[in-house]
Amino acid sequence: MWMNKSITEIHSALVKKKVTPIELVEECISLSEKDKCNCFEACCFDQARKQAKEIKEIKEEEILKGIPFFAKDNFSTLGVETTASSNILNGYIPIFDASVITKLKNAGMILMGKTTMDELAMGGNGTTSHKGVSTNPYDHKRIIGGSSCGSAGVVSTGIVPFALGSDTGDSVRKPASHAGLVGFKPTWGRVSRYGLLSFATSLDTVSYFTRNVLDASYILSYISGYDNKDMSSSTRKKEKYQDYVLKKKTFKKIGYFKEVYNSITNKQIKEAFDNLLSSLKGKGYIVSEYDYPKELLYALYPTYMIISCAEANSNNACLDGIKYGPGVENATSWVEYMTKARTKGFSELIKRRFVIGSFSLLSQNQEEMFTRAQKARRLIVNELNKFFDEHDYLLLPAAYSLPPKISELDTKWSSKPDFLDNILTLGNFGGNPSITLPLTFINNMPLGVNVTGRIFEDGYVFSLASEIEKITKLSNLVKE
Amino acid sequence: MIKITKNIIRQCAKNMMFDLTSEEVDTIFNEFDTVYAQVGFLSSIKGVDEVEPMTFPYKEHQHKLADDIPLKPLKRALALKNSNTAFGNQIKLPKVIGVNSDVDE
Incomplete structure (x- = not known):
């Protein structure tokens, strides 16, 4: 058995034949x-x-060559059907690879296929794919989380050591917590999004799962860098991110939000988090609490919902259902054809989100809804940047309860004022690099901790995450 | 902000080019109490209207013209693979321009 090993272990075995x-x-x-x-x-x-048969030799420096991987179904893959788990895209076979897929193939990685996701990436539970519900291998009655549910599943169950996902709110970092994985969201703009089916352009980030931090750092070294096909791609120089782990390049000031900490009701989570803080202090890190304004924490959810639904409206307007999709009979005009195709092709949840997005963009509402949410985002990020003036890292639990049971889910717009479930959106609003890795087990279910850093300090985020991995001794977890 | 009605919900769906069942309209309509409450909350945040809207996480976009790089044309086999109604070297598209179309034939 090799696929339950880490990338570096598999690579070493490949080099040694x-x-x-x-x-x-x-x-x-x-x-x-x-x-x-x-x-x-x-x-x-x-x-x-x-x-695989065409690969004859693998050199020491070719870390990813010959290793299989899967990609979430919202990455365009040449000749391989890509539906974003939605019937509106049934039968779509892209004529090009997403830039990140090209980079991985150029590095010698072997694409095995596509994984399930919440339809069009709009969901956090992994339950709305047109292929049905994806479950958690630690307890199949519970969600694995979404939207990158299938990618979390294939890494967690030891099918591959790495899978691509995308993260718009917490779509990689939350499932990573539920599935005992490392889930990394790079700085927005660090990895090209060309060929990633957009959900919310100002938030979407190519992200991924591995089973340890070093593997995650190697992957970023291969997939980062400027791409002239993506106007949001950064020209900043890419780095050898693994050096931050191997050479232990790190900052020292860690902060956590007082309001979030005080709201943790689960004693085991609080205890695990406290133990981690103590261990980090013992290793010379300076740990302090920060008074992030409570009203901005409560603003996270409505700000995210309004911005993402509105941006999704625009991004998905191109899905006409004409060239591929669910198929329509007896339409007498293109308007009727497209309306019937979209009615048939989108699930109820997607339609609800689109209606809210459309409502927020009506000329009478735009200022009070969409523009105000964008202003709230500015305040949220300004305050986050103030935090990063005084601290190098934001450290928080990645989840505050066990993953919900599938039978108990509620997909309605949440009326409960809550910020714990939405805290990871901070990294998307600010474009910050952010990583989740295992912290502890509660009732045999894994639960993660999250590290967020300043934009373009992805390497330093890996560095602290690697230190945490040594403390928790929870890496390379596989649930077979 | 306008008051939500079931007709407005249907109109929003029409703007997005899909239809809703009456059950779907009811579900969305019932969600709007929460939507209004949370929009109201955003408007109550101190200083929210004193800042500029944030459209992207930071400003670092590239606006230079891309170099002209000749690309290989799309291979016919790949294009045909994209259709489940291919005949010979052609693809049959659904008839979308008809007597009621607003596009001149």
Whole structure:
């Protein structure tokens, strides 16, 4: 068994010829066929076998070469059906690879297929894919979280050591907490989004799962960098992010939000978080609490919902259902065809979000809803930046309760004033690098901790995360 | 901000080019108490109207013209693969321009 190992362990075995790429691909296929979490959309096993057989030699410096991976179904993949888990895109076979897919293929990684997600990435539970509910391998009655549910599942169950996701609110970092994984969201603009089906452009970030921090740092070294196909792609120089882990380059000032800390009701989570803070202090880190304004914490959820729903309206207007999609009979005009296709192609939840987005963009409402949410975002980020004037890292639990049971879910716009469930959106509003990694187990369910840093200080985020990994001794977790 | 009605919900859906069942309209309508409450909360935040709206996390966009790089044309086989109604070298598209169309034939 190799696929339950880390990227660096598999790489070492490949270099020493203890295993070959085609053996890894066959093992991955065999494991995929036993999937119990409903992780898969389309698979491209024949293409993977062909690529694996063509690899003759792997050099020491070719860390990713010959290693299989999966991608969330919202990345365009040449010749492989891409639906974003929505019927509106049934049958869409992209004619190009997303830039991040190209980079991974150029590094020699082997794409095995596409994973389930909440439809069009609009959901946090992993329950709204057109392929059905994706479950948590630690307890199949519970959610694994979303929207990158299938990608979390394939890494958590040891099918691959790495899978691509995307993170608009917490769509990689929350499932990482529920599934005992490392989930990393780079700085917005650090990784090209060309070929990623947009949900909310000002928040979407190419993100991913691994089973340890070092693997995550290597991946960023390969996929980051300027791309002239993405106007939001940064020209800042990319780095060797693994050096921050291997050479222990780190900052020292850690902060956490007093209001969030005081709101933790689960004793075991509080105790695990307290223990981590004590250990970090013992290692010479300076830890302090920060008084982030409570009203801005409560503003996170409505700000996120209004901005993301409104941006989603615009981004998904191109889904006409004409070239591919659910298929429509007896339409007499393109308007009727498109309306019938979109009615049939979107689920009820997506339609609800679109209506709220459309309402917030009506000329009579735009100032009071969409523009005001954008102003609230400015205040939220200004205050976050003030925090980062005094601290190098924001440290918080990544979840505040066990993942909910699927039978107890409620998808309505939350009327309960709450900020704990939405705290990770801070990283999307500010574009900050942010990582979740395992903190503890409660009732045999994993629960993560999250580290957020200043924009473009992705390497330093890896560095602290690596220190935490040494303290918790929770890495390379696999639930078979 | 205008008061929500079921007709406005249907109009918003129409703007987005889909229809809603009456049950779907009811579900959305019932959600709006919460939407109004939270929008009201945002407006009550101290200083919210004294700042500029934030459209992106930071300003660092590139506006230079991309270099002209010749691209290989799309391969016919790949284009045909994208349709489940391909005949020979052609793709049959659904008829979307008809007698009631607002586009001149």
